[in-house]
Amino acid sequence: MINKWFKKDQKENDLPYFWQNYSKSFEEKLPEKVPDVRFVVFDTETTGFDYEEDRILSIGAVRVENRSIEISDNFEVFLDQKKFNPETVKIHGIIQNERFEKISELDALKKFLNYIQNSVLVAHHAGFDIKMVNKALIRNGLPKLKNNVLDTSVLYKKTRILTNLIDQHKEYTLDEIAEAYNIETTDRHTASGDAFITAIAFMKLLNKLKSKELNTKNLLKGKY
Numbered sequence: 001m002i003n004k005w006f007k008k009d010q011k012e013n014d015l016p017y018f019w020q021n022y023s024k025s026f027e028e029k030l031p032e033k034v035p036d037v038r039f040v041v042f043d044t045e046t047t048g049f050d051y052e053e054d055r056i057l058s059i060g061a062v063r064v065e066n067r068s069i070e071i072s073d074n075f076e077v078f079l080d081q082k083k084f085n086p087e088t089v090k091i092h093g094i095i096q097n098e099r100f101e102k103i104s105e106l107d108a109l110k111k112f113l114n115y116i117q118n119s120v121l122v123a124h125h126a127g128f129d130i131k132m133v134n135k136a137l138i139r140n141g142l143p144k145l146k147n148n149v150l151d152t153s154v155l156y157k158k159t160r161i162l163t164n165l166i167d168q169h170k171e172y173t174l175d176e177i178a179e180a181y182n183i184e185t186t187d188r189h190t191a192s193g194d195a196f197i198t199a200i201a202f203m204k205l206l207n208k209l210k211s212k213e214l215n216t217k218n219l220l221k222g223k224y
Helices: 017-027 086-092 105-116 126-139 152-162 174-180 191-209 216-221
Strands: 039-046 056-065 068-079 120-123 149-151
Touching: 017 105, 039 105, 039 126, 039 191, 056 105, 056 126, 056 191, 068 105, 068 191, 105 126, 120 126, 120 191, 126 149, 149 152, 152 174, 152 191, 174 191
Parallel strands: 039 120, 120 149
Antiparallel strands: 039 056, 056 068
């Protein structure tokens, strides 16, 4: 059953408490210094790539803060979905009768919003993951995510531009970045595994983009 809390002209006070709590976190400004920012690096595994028809099967995330990956503060949920695509099982290995404990899409969204709060979200080819989460939020009668977002594929391309080693039209995969930075990919194609790989890549990219002018505002605006 889909909950219809949100309407275009509806005030946030009319939305459920977990959304109000998430929304209220944005009253706090992001730190000016990049190391002080709470980044949440995340990934989704889905039934496919159709934003309208496909569904999220799992979300994995890890926190990056103070120049380190906080492995103990990780996030992982598996969603109970009716939609099933045997072709994508070959990639992520999540099947309908898997041993993982599964929760409803709405409960997964509640947990995810509570985890991320006003953090800067980071993902590889972030547009896909963000849109899938936003579609899930809309299905459950909620507004879209409010977070700032960074894309490691864009950051990586920027570092290549800085060294004149760039193919302007190439879309770099997570595997290519992992190979370039000698990152182990043992847990590839699980949401939590890909989030961790992306987090390592993100840390390396931040080091390469480091400059006197690199503050939070410039980073989010792409001014490296």
